Amino acid sequence: MALKVVGTRQKRYDGLAHVTGETRFVDDVFVPGTLAVKVLRSPIVKGRVKNLDTTAAERLAGVAGVITPADVPVNGYGLIPDQPVLAESIRYKGEPIAAVAAVDEDTALEALDLIHVDIDAQEAVFDPLEAMKPDAPRVRPEGNILMFGERNFRQVVLGDIEAGFKEADHVIEGEYFHPALEHAQLEPQTSLAVPEANGKLTIYTVSQALYFHLGMLAGILHMKPDDLRCVCKWAGRTRSSWRGSIGLSDIKYVGGTVGGGFGGKNDIHADHVTAILALKTGRPVKWRWTREEELLYSTYRGAWIIKIKDGVRNDGRMVARQVESIRDAGAYTSMNSYVVDKHCFLVNGPYHVPNIYIKGYCVYTNKPPSSSMRGFGVTPATFATEVQMDKIAEAVGLSPWEVRFINAVRNGDQTATRRKLDSVYLIETMQTLAKRAGVVLPEKLQAMTSAERGA
Amino acid sequence: MPMLELRVNGRDYRVLVEPTTTLLEVLREKLLIISPKVGCNTGDCGTCSVLLEDKLVRSCITVALVAQGKEVTTVEGLAAPGELHPLQKAFHEHYGSQCGFCTPGMLLAAKALLDENPNPTEDEVKEAIAGNLCRCTGYVKIIESIRAAAAEMATAKA
Numbered sequence: 045m046a047l048k049v050v051g052t053r054q055k056r057y058d059g060l061a062h063v064t065g066e067t068r069f070v071d072d073v074f075v076p077g078t079l080a081v082k083v084l085r086s087p088i089v090k091g092r093v094k095n096l097d098t099t100a101a102e103r104l105a106g107v108a109g110v111i112t113p114a115d116v117p118v119n120g121y122g123l124i125p126d127q128p129v130l131a132e133s134i135r136y137k138g139e140p141i142a143a144v145a146a147v148d149e150d151t152a153l154e155a156l157d158l159i160h161v162d163i164d165a166q167e168a169v170f171d172p173l174e175a176m177k178p179d180a181p182r183v184r185p186e187g188n189i190l191m192f193g194e195r196n197f198r199q200v201v202l203g204d205i206e207a208g209f210k211e212a213d214h215v216i217e218g219e220y221f222h223p224a225l226e227h228a229q230l231e232p233q234t235s236l237a238v239p240e241a242n243g244k245l246t247i248y249t250v251s252q253a254l255y256f257h258l259g260m261l262a263g264i265l266h267m268k269p270d271d272l273r274c275v276c277k278w279a280g281r282t283r284s285s286w287r288g289s290i291g292l293s294d295i296k297y298v299g300g301t302v303g304g305g306f307g308g309k310n311d312i313h314a315d316h317v318t319a320i321l322a323l324k325t326g327r328p329v330k331w332r333w334t335r336e337e338e339l340l341y342s343t344y345r346g347a348w349i350i351k352i353k354d355g356v357r358n359d360g361r362m363v364a365r366q367v368e369s370i371r372d373a374g375a376y377t378s379m380n381s382y383v384v385d386k387h388c389f390l391v392n393g394p395y396h397v398p399n400i401y402i403k404g405y406c407v408y409t410n411k412p413p414s415s416s417m418r419g420f421g422v423t424p425a426t427f428a429t430e431v432q433m434d435k436i437a438e439a440v441g442l443s444p445w446e447v448r449f450i451n452a453v454r455n456g457d458q459t460a461t462r463r464k465l466d467s468v469y470l471i472e473t474m475q476t477l478a479k480r481a482g483v484v485l486p487e488k489l490q491a492m493t494s495a496e497r498g499a
Numbered sequence: 500m501p502m503l504e505l506r507v508n509g510r511d512y513r514v515l516v517e518p519t520t521t522l523l524e525v526l527r528e529k530l531l532i533i534s535p536k537v538g539c540n541t542g543d544c545g546t547c548s549v550l551l552e553d554k555l556v557r558s559c560i561t562v563a564l565v566a567q568g569k570e571v572t573t574v575e576g577l578a579a580p581g582e583l584h585p586l587q588k589a590f591h592e593h594y595g596s597q598c599g600f601c602t603p604g605m606l607l608a609a610k611a612l613l614d615e616n617p618n619p620t621e622d623e624v625k626e627a628i629a630g631n632l633c634r635c636t637g638y639v640k641i642i643e644s645i646r647a648a649a650a651e652m653a654t655a656k657a
Contacts, residue, residue: 059591059594062599065602071537227634230538230633231598232538303599304600
């Protein structure tokens with residue numbers, strides 16, 4: 045079979061539009077009469093909103109609508125829907141409390157100053173290790189550690205870890221810390237929601253996961269999968285064409301043009317606020333985050349503490365790997381449950397270890413929620429495990445190459461999650477890498493292949 | 500409100516502006532020229548870069564009235580309609596653009612460089628685009644694209 049595309053140089057399908065400036069990102073869509081949005085963010089790290097008065101803001105000339113937690117049909121979203129669109133219980137500094145739609149940004153900002161809010165401050169906790177202690181201040185009523193079923197950690201077990209360590213000639217331990225990291229994609233979080241004359245709502249989104257967003261938004265607007273219709277309490281009051289309820293098919297989600305995401309646009313940041321404000325005011329509504337908001341309050345890669353204990357034989361073979369990882373989730377789950385899952389499934393690295401015991405904790409702290417970023421928890425795992433491989437090499441007196449070759453996964457090997465592998469080319473990849481890096485490998489390593497062990 | 504008269508991409512415009520209106524706001528919101536982007540609005544990222552009389556400026560921190568009686572060039576004005584400037588062609592062919600958000604500013608930074616220095620070294624290219632951030636490419640392909648365009652322009656001249 046002749047390959048038409050593989051092996052040829054293909055130009056980007058959107059490349060010409062990029063270089064001519066014709067690509068339209070969300071902020072480049074202009075709809076007449078669009079209102080600007082600003083959000084009141086909590087100045088307090090942790091507490092409870094005692095009193096919220098938006099009367100003066102609503103009366104300001106140029107303000108078309110103000111929304112508070114009472115306006116959000118279902119005030120929770122995320123993989124576990126624990127994050128409010130607008131909060132009454134404040135769990136991080138900068139958490140949105142109310143939102144204003146006005147003729148322009150300056151008016152919206154002026155309106156924010158007129159919103160009166162009293163917050164009862166409570167004690168906060170920032171360090172995940174502190175948050176895990178039984179007497180730590182509660183980030184959330186149900187506890188500071190996410191439950192994975194009956195355990196408060198994700199567990200991955202293969203073989204017998206104790207037996208593995210008994211077989212080991214060396215035990216090599218390492219503790220690794222990966223700091224938090226912001227995606228800093230160049231296009232800020234932006235959303236434009238446009239109520240159409242036919243009763244539909246069009247949302248221009250920066251989402252890099254359109255159907256994640258559609259599902260989450262459906263939940264927030266209280267659309268049930270069986271009837272796919274939600275009641276909009278402002279329908280018919282502000283706009284004659286609203287039919288009294290909207291369904292999933294009434295939302296037209298326009299996306300696909302993303303000015304950088306890197307995982308920072310998997311979670312809804314703006315579409316929920318614009319959708320609710322558009323429904324309430326009956327006007328097109330656009331919200332573009334400032335760079336300051338983006339850096340301080342958008343999702344980011346949460347910090348990791350990764351503790352590894354490896355059992356290794358004198359010949360360099362790994363016989364046991366025990367890992368305990370702690371993920372700082374910030375105040376809400378976002379995608380963190382999946383981030384911890386994926387970390388635990390893959391923290392063993394591309395190595396064949398018969399005895400594995402992995403524990404991954406997802407811990408809440410009073411910081412903005414962290415979430416996905418390039419690799420969902422695997423990238424920090426790779427940082428830790430690869431440094432660990434070099435430590436193993438040093439301990440047993442082999443070269444870093446040889447330790448990786450002997451332990452590399454091969455066809456027929458089983459992963460930590462009991463998946464039998466095929467189509468493995470790790471050894472061949474490392475041989476190619478060595479060649480390109482000008483490293484001459486010993487005969488023994490050059491002769492190795494990914495063929496099944498013992499075959 | 501003062502009247503601003505300026506020329507953008509070879510066309511004359513007259514717009515009423517507030518003294519505090521930025522050049523970026525005039526281009527995007529009044530003239531609907533969308534290639535300059537709002538990346539940071541604080542002059543740090545370079546996505547709003549335009550040429551003001553052949554000099555690279557950040558339009559988000561340039562008061563619009565500074566452009567009174569002057570000529571502004573954006574990516575829309577780099578080549579005649581339907582044609583590509585060698586830089587645009589090179590960015591397309593050498594994968595100098597990924598998400599595309601930094602591309603308009605990057606192209607203008609490159610244009611300002613090549614206008615002054617038609618045969619820049621790699622270090623000179625790096626220096627010229629130091630004020631324009633890209634979060635996708637790691638800059639390697641952008642630098643390759645700019646040098647490829649310089650080479651093509653030199654060949655065309657010879």
